[in-house]
Amino acid sequence: MKKWIALLLVSAMVLSVAACGSAPGESSKGEDARFTTAVEGKLTMATNATFPPYEYLEGNEITGIDAEIAAAIAEKLGLELQIDDMEFDSITEAIKSGKADIGLAGMTVTPDRQEEVDFTVSYATGVQVVIVTQDSAIASVDDLFAEGASHVVGVQRNTTGDIYTTDDIEKEGLGTIDRYGKGAEAVQALKTGKVDCVVIDNEPAKAFVAEVEGLKILETEYVTEDYAAAMSKDNKALYDAVNAALEELIADGTVKGIVDKYITAE
């Protein structure tokens, strides 16, 4: 096929896609013409509120850094924020299926996840750390990968802590991974001696260690990562609006203000 014919075909396709995007039904429903959301007039956020200080329950209310950032984004877009609490490993599906508009859950950007969803700009950094009992023989992260090591490692299912330790420890024959629905459950298992350590993000780790006596966080860090909001690959207009709003909130210091409210600098 001649190049210019191919080009014409491509632009015809682009035009028809664009035409679909602005189907008359949409604006007549009163939907904001700039983008569509899962529920009209609302920004639906999928999260897993077991992850202080990013998202956790205070009574019946979901609060934390991500909830406040989402509220600020929603306000900028003239939407009402609705938060749906679910298992951590259900968030990606909720985004892909269009049930939720934005996944905000201290979620790390990884290449595998980028195949499923689009990530906004990063708004925070996380570090995978290791929690042990105060009298533990495990003194540094490297002890987990030492020749002949055989530890039982607790993680929250499908988090990066799970993914990394599965690769570095379980698949290498250096121990087994116990996967829990919540990070706090993994920490309880550590407390009761069912696991030898817990690999989890540093901020929830601090919160859990402050709550449960006799535990400490190893000083050596495992992996540093970027947190971002997950969004559908099929709603470019909403992605652009949310990402632009988040960029503004980062630039004007709003995000830093929210983070500082929950995390006191060492």
Ligand code: ARG
């Ligand atoms: N940063 C880790 C990940 O993305 C853990 C996130 C867990 N978040 C939560 N709300 N439970 O896999």
